[in-house]
Amino acid sequence: MDILILLTYTAICTVIFKVFKIPLNKWSVPTAALGGVVILGAIIFTMNYNHPYAKYAKEVFITIPIVPQVTGTVATVDVVPNQLVKKGDLLFTLENESQNIALNKAEAALAESKNAVLQKDQSLTTAIAKVAKLTADRDRTRTTYLRFKEGHEKGGVNSPFSQQQVDNRKQLLEASEASLLAASSEAQRIRLITESKILGENTQVAQLQAVRDKAALDYERTFIRAPMDGTPTQVTVRPGIRAASFPLSPVMTFIPKEKRRIAGLFWQNSLLRLEKGLEAEVLLDAVPGHIFKGKIVEIIPAMAEGQVSASGALISAKVIGQHGFAIAIIELEEDLDDYNLPLGVQGQAVAINHLHDPMHVSLVRRILLRMMGWLKYIYPIK
Helix, strand or coil: HHHHHHHHHHHHHHHHHHHHCCCCCCCHHHHHHHHHHHHHHHHHHHHHHHHCCCEEEEECCEEEEEEEEEEEEEECCCCCCCCCCCCEEEEEEECCCCHHHHHHHHHHHHHHHHHHHHHHHHHHHHHHHHHHHHHHHHHHHHHHHHHHHHHHHHHHCCCCHHHHHHHHHHHHHHHHHHHHHHHHHHHHHHHHHHCCEEEEEEEHHHHHHHHHHEEEEEEEEEEEEECCCEEEECCCCCCCCCCCCCCCCEEEEEEEECEEEEEEECCCHHHCCCCCCEEEEEEECCCCCEEEEEEEEEECCCHHHHHCHHHHCCHHHHHHHHHHHHHHEEEEEECCCCCCCCCEEEEEEEEEEECCCCCCCHHHHHHHHHHHHHHHHHHHHH
């Protein structure tokens, strides 16, 4: 841009000298040169300070690596590369015979468990009825024993009941009480099994339900679907390829459909006037002569050049000596999809700060940016 300013000033001076027929002497030429230094210096200083310029601006976008959650062999590829798909659309499938078998087995075990619970309910009912019957038998045996005992004690030698009969009735009572105790214990055991629940479900059924859900999840995971609206690109996966459930081995790259943004690379002194919400203008190499208007929506709060990670290596002096740039994210008013532009286009950007521009030097910045846009028809200068 500085070269454009110098060329423009030179052209203006040449026109003035020609039109007004000003002679070239020791007064006119130095005056024009010194005037250019003062005027252009003031304009360039004020313009660069108040209206930061990003010599490098590029569209940035996110990619999602597609990694299957289960390991298997690719069975079918169900997506066309570089075609927009909706969230949940099928991308590709894995061979799932083993997952299907495991799911059927888990469903069968769950059904058997539920049937066993019903049988335990019936067993509990039967056990409760048996306890009631043995309780009645015990009570009847106790009544008979007490009658025999009382008759033997009151009748003495003339008693109709002998001591042996009393002892027999006592043994029958003890046997009846033992049977009742055993039946009560069995009924309690069946009750504990039947009434063992978690979240209102029988514990054994709940365990098999979890196994069935895990098998169903593994089966569903053999169908790899789009995580959101977007475009799968550079689809190189084919049937027969082994797809591993390993984060470092994606088998497909997916580009989500999001609002397109431009990242501008600004010098650090631009941070004095670079603010969120400022008006911005962007010039793209792919669209010469057209200025895209937008706003700065974010200023990245960290610079990668200063990043240090924990490791066994010492920090190199080259890392410290590497110059860092401030990155501002710009959202455009126009949709770049209307221009059929691929993601990642590049160009230049400027931020317009009207608050600190009483001389309205922003007009010069806008003109220079448009002049660069016209030159891009011939050569994409920076």
